[in-house]
């Protein structure tokens with residue numbers, strides 16, 4: 732059983748649906764929490780854990796407001812995240828030049844802080860047919876055995 736935080740960045744709720752879906756799959760085998768107002772202080776960084784970041788992109792490639800303070804804490808405090816394993820599920824719209832930029836940015840930021848990527852970034856296009864939750868589940872199934 733692993734300790735998992737699913738950290739959400741959302742403006743309109745779509746990424747929260749994805750997070751809730753992943754949580755419903757993972758909570759059978761793991762201790763899972765979804766986090767809608769992430770704050771670095773709430774995590775014990777000495778404790779090995781997995782972070783799944785589910786974030787959309789807004790503005791011109793920006794983070795949703797609810798996750799912005801967390802990203803700023805990471806950028807300013809530069810914590811050592813070597814006990815954190817992570818995977819990022821981005822949500823965006825390919826009609827924007829800055830498709831999934833928030834997901835790309837936090838994926839690189841976590842790696843730069845020594846967190847260990849357990850699977851490659853997923854970029855879900857809201858214009859694709861099919862439910863974003865199904866896309867996210869297929870992505871999770873590629874690596875959940877390794878959690």
Ligand SMILES: Cc1cc2nc3c(=O)[nH]c(=O)nc-3n(C[C@H](O)[C@H](O)[C@H](O)COP(=O)(O)O)c2cc1C
Nearest residue numbers: 741742743744745746787788790792823824830831
């Ligand atoms: C004002 C606005 C700006 C957006 N900017 C981007 C963007 O820069 N890049 C991108 O990939 N998607 C962009 N999107 C698309 C959203 O990421 C997409 O609608 C997503 O499903 C929203 O998810 P959420 O409900 O979790 O916030 C934008 C959407 C809106 C309404």
